[in-house]
Amino acid sequence: MERPHVAIFPFSAAMGHFLPLAEFVKRLCNFHGFSITLIITKWMWTSQQPAVLERLASSALDIRFAEIPHITLDEDERDMKFGARISKFMLKAMPHIEDVLQSLRSSSPISAFIIDPFCTELLAVTAKLKIPTYLFVPASAALVCFMLNLPKFVSEMKVSFKDVDFEVEVPGFPPIPPRDLPSSLQDRSDSEFEWFVNHASRFKEALGILINTFAEFEEEAIKALSTPATPAIYPIGPLLLTESDTPDQSSCLNWLDEQPPSSVLFVSFGSFGVISREQITDLAIGLEASGHRFLWVVRGYKSGDSSTLETDISELLPEGFENRTRDRGLVLLNWAPQVPVLSHPSTGGFLSHCGWNSTLESACNGVPMITWPLGAEQGMNKAILVKQIQVAVDLKMDDKRFVKREEVERAVRELMEGEEGRKAMKKMKELKGKAKIAMMEGGSTIKATAEASADLSASTLNVN
Numbered sequence: 001m002e003r004p005h006v007a008i009f010p011f012s013a014a015m016g017h018f019l020p021l022a023e024f025v026k027r028l029c030n031f032h033g034f035s036i037t038l039i040i041t042k043w044m045w046t047s048q049q050p051a052v053l054e055r056l057a058s059s060a061l062d063i064r065f066a067e068i069p070h071i072t073l074d075e076d077e078r079d080m081k082f083g084a085r086i087s088k089f090m091l092k093a094m095p096h097i098e099d100v101l102q103s104l105r106s107s108s109p110i111s112a113f114i115i116d117p118f119c120t121e122l123l124a125v126t127a128k129l130k131i132p133t134y135l136f137v138p139a140s141a142a143l144v145c146f147m148l149n150l151p152k153f154v155s156e157m158k159v160s161f162k163d164v165d166f167e168v169e170v171p172g173f174p175p176i177p178p179r180d181l182p183s184s185l186q187d188r189s190d191s192e193f194e195w196f197v198n199h200a201s202r203f204k205e206a207l208g209i210l211i212n213t214f215a216e217f218e219e220e221a222i223k224a225l226s227t228p229a230t231p232a233i234y235p236i237g238p239l240l241l242t243e244s245d246t247p248d249q250s251s252c253l254n255w256l257d258e259q260p261p262s263s264v265l266f267v268s269f270g271s272f273g274v275i276s277r278e279q280i281t282d283l284a285i286g287l288e289a290s291g292h293r294f295l296w297v298v299r300g301y302k303s304g305d306s307s308t309l310e311t312d313i314s315e316l317l318p319e320g321f322e323n324r325t326r327d328r329g330l331v332l333l334n335w336a337p338q339v340p341v342l343s344h345p346s347t348g349g350f351l352s353h354c355g356w357n358s359t360l361e362s363a364c365n366g367v368p369m370i371t372w373p374l375g376a377e378q379g380m381n382k383a384i385l386v387k388q389i390q391v392a393v394d395l396k397m398d399d400k401r402f403v404k405r406e407e408v409e410r411a412v413r414e415l416m417e418g419e420e421g422r423k424a425m426k427k428m429k430e431l432k433g434k435a436k437i438a439m440m441e442g443g444s445t446i447k448a449t450a451e452a453s454a455d456l457s458a459s460t461l462n463v464n
């Protein structure tokens with residue numbers, strides 16, 4: 001029998017979107033016999049992407065690539081904000097993606113098409129071509145609940161979220177202060193506001209939504225999504241990285257080997273999060289004052305230049321900091337092998353920007369967190385972690401989103417030695433066990449993936 005053929009247009013401008021999707025592709029091929037075509041564009045190229053594509057291409061899996069012609073944005077379009085730029089790109093890319101889909105299916109029927117939530121314009125193309133289309137959401141099920149409710153909110157509200165004084169309530173989500181909503185949504189006059197809402201309003205047109213979460217992690221959100229009015233939901237996560245491009249992992253893992261069990265706080269703000277130099281100083285002094293061990297991935301801009309990353313660690317850290325904390329702290333510049341660090345027995349806490357991949361990686365390794373969201377939907381992830389499942393200590397920010405040194409010290413002590421931290425650790429350990437079970441035969445993720453595979457291939461008989 002012919003293998004079911006699925007085409008995918010990944011959003012590779014953000015590795016946090018692309019990497020979990022690449023893991024899902026491997027599962028579809030490995031365990032469910034799929035043939036996959038990735039439609040790619042160099043326009044969204046990131047430095048890590050070639051290595052990921054190379055690994056997929058050199059695997060024995062049935063994965064092919066179709067590249068669309070290069071897209072050029074006009075001069076005035078290049079300076080637009082991220083969302084507006086992506087929209088301009090999509091407008092120009094759509095006819096090419098349509099051509100690729102047409103030509104692909106002339107040689108091998110396409111049973112389904114998978115797209116990223118930032119590319120929902122393609123739903124119009126696939127409706128025309130009658131190709132069943134699914135969203136792959138590299139974020140929480142709670143965010144999907146929010147997106148499905150967002151158009152109604154916006155139509156009923158006349159002011160910006162940043163100006164309201166009530167907490168936003170969505171089924172499946174704890175009440176959330178408006179300042180913790182995605183940054184693009186804060187201000188109605190922001191060009192990204194409409195971009196975000198437009199994508200949200202198209203979610204319901206998808207035949208199904210594949211979500212990088214697992215049922216036991218987000219019970220309430222998944223229950224809220226299980227209504228006939230919602231597209232089919234597949235909690236097919238956690239999709240964690242099985243390969244890493246970190247050049248040298250050994251020095252920091254050797255250092256961790258020397259530390260007592262569960263004694264080290266890992267501090268990291270994701271693959272590109274940057275905090276100000278002033279904030280780095282307060283974080284450093286707070287960490288030092290806490291007296292706890294830490295492994296900190298520091299990333300900051302050069303002094304007076306907010307676009308070039310500093311390459312000299314000592315330029316970023318307060319005078320004498322490294323010497324004073326040498327016996328209990330290690331600072332790395334820009335990057336650490338996060339998954340091996342989180343799974344190391346010496347790691348006992350994670351101060352994180354709450355990106356969704358970091359959140360899942362922490363949960364699957366049973367590491368409780370301190371939440372320091374920087375933007376995107378990270379404030380909503382914080383609400384899940386702190387209010388809903390209580391596996392994290394919240395870090396208080398002032399109105400300018402600055403975290404003072406005393407607050408860093410308090411939160412670190414609370415997580416690493418306080419009662420709240422003890423409870424968070426216990427719950428995270430339980431979650432780690434649940435994640436393992438979800439991934440075992442008969443577990444929720446394995447079942448959801450089997451359902452998704454059946455649905456992604458079902459239409460082979462009906463289309464083309």
Ligand code: UDP
Pocket residue numbers: 014015016017241268269270271272273297334335336337338339354355356357358359361
């Ligand atoms: N990551 C890593 N080392 C680092 C920083 C990040 O390996 O020093 C990985 C991390 O394990 C996660 C991803 O990069 O898989 C970050 O994704 P997330 O969704 O947490 O945040 P984003 O970078 O998209 O804001």
